[in-house]
Amino acid sequence: MIKPILVFGYGNLSRGDDALGPLLLDYIESHCDLTEIELLTDFQLQIEHALDLEHRSLVLFVDASVACINTFDFSQLSAARDKSYTTHAMSPAAVLAVYVSIKKQTPPPSFLMSIKAESMELGEGLSCAAENNLQQACLVIKELLRQPNLKHWLQQTEQALR
């Protein structure tokens, strides 16, 4: 049975702050009710991950981002041909675009939690700043997953913009 909510945290645990996505999944696993939630992780997104979106009611991607301005950003995603699909590492928007192409239907409502990262060197641990950012993001995620419905999540994106 496919669970209706998918949280997909991606990154490499051994590349410093790139571990933020998978680490946030660890937090969810130990702090949230997973009855309706499936947790998936990978090093990076690729086109076959579009198939993981099938039969979901809500999807949340979690990633580390050096471009993130705030501690974290929470936003709704739209399918987009942003050309990241020409690489081995696709953006979540491009994965949604692949979903549209393959399934010929609108993808499930999807959101992105970007957590601010500083350094992603092989063999490094999490930076102090990223650790702090992760803690704050965990609290928000926990709240989001307590109310996993589109209306509430959209409200949270609006709050994040303020």
Place this chain on the structure above:
Amino acid sequence: MYQHLETAKNPENLKRIVVDPVSRVEGHGKVTLLLDADNKIQQARLHIVEFRGFERFIQGRPYWELPVLVQRLCGICPVSHHLAAAKAIDQLVGVDPENLPISADKLRRLLHFGQVLQSHALHFFHLSSPDLLFGFESDINQRSIMAVLAAYPDLAVQGVKLRKYGQEVIRMVSGKRIHGTGAIAGGMNKSLSKAERDYLLEDIDQIVAWAAASVTLIKTVHESNLPYFDDFATIATNYMGLTQVNGALELYHGGLRAKNAQGETIMDHVDYCHYNDYIHEEVRSWTYMKFPYLLSLGQEDGWYRVGPLARINNCDLINTPLAEAARIVFKAHSSGAMVHSTLAFHWARLIELLHCAEAIKELLHDPDIMGLDLVAKGEKRYEGVGVIEAPRGTLFHHYQVDENDIVTKANLIVSTTSNNRAMNESVRQVAAEYLSGRELTEPLLNNLEVAIRAYDPCLSCATHAMGKMPLQLELMDANGQLIDKLVKHSNGQIERLA
């Protein structure tokens, strides 16, 4: 050969072109070209621009951590590193390959076939098919999997599902999509349950059929544009890889074989534990990537290619019927001689894809994969070497440990490093034959990337770095003044700035 284009005589008087980074390969590489006043190529190099030490990452760790730890070296081929590490640490616990329990051996092979299948599917359907189906100099907006999805929807979906199937094989065998603990010292952590086996069996006939169709497609593409496909980036080289005792194609375990450009044997059935006696690595000042070579032939003549083309060239047969039939057709194309066309990497890669699909099917019908005798034990040793044929070619892991089981020394030779000299030669061939004397444009420069991409290089592995995404193409005059600049942004958009 085009070795004369490695270093120009008067570089200070030449225009400089940089393709940075090379796209649709994993990691960050760049190509520099030096041109004279008539736009004639005087120097062409593929550079690797970052360096991080894999060995430093591994040293100081207890050996039993390695099968999981090394998966994090590369997000593209984690299973290859996982299995090479497992083979090396088998030896640290005193277990030689012939003593591995039969179930463990077959489960590792199943895992490896799943990895090669998904990797080859990604490379052909997602990264290379846009070039092959739409043309090397087609509009950049068309050179993507999205355009393939639009123009060839069935083909593109097959690519997605082949990739997905390979990932599912990995998940079933190792228990997880990534960070799995399938292989451990001396064996495997788990076998396949009947339910897992039946789940994989559901789609395997379709996977074999799609893989066979992909071989037909690449043959058609290749033959539709002769002699271009036979000549483009083509270089006559030595080839190296593992084979079985009877000379059959082997991806998981065998002896090292090398042949020269004429197909004559340089070495055969070499125990890879003694690779140091046969292969050395040369360092050059202008790149972080090393240049391996066969010691018996020396630095100048001993460089070689690895990967699908090398393996299909080197082997005498393939032990699955459809792939063997495809190999015979492939070899007939060159009248049985060694195939040197760099674009034939794609054809060879899809023959291997078909072999993997057939081999997976065969193993899924083998009750040994559900066996429970999974781990062997032996006397501790202080040194271990593990070698497999990763999707991109021969992969070496070599460790030494101390009395506390801590890794004191590690050496890795990844497949892209073995192809370093060949990729440079292919770049020079394309530069000399297709670019020299012409006004440089982005589609024309894509030819360089096509040549590199045929090798499916993993520059992250080769340089031990995760790629970032700057890209710029600068044209400078003889005085070093910038006269033109193309920038490819991280989203793939091209912008002319000067």
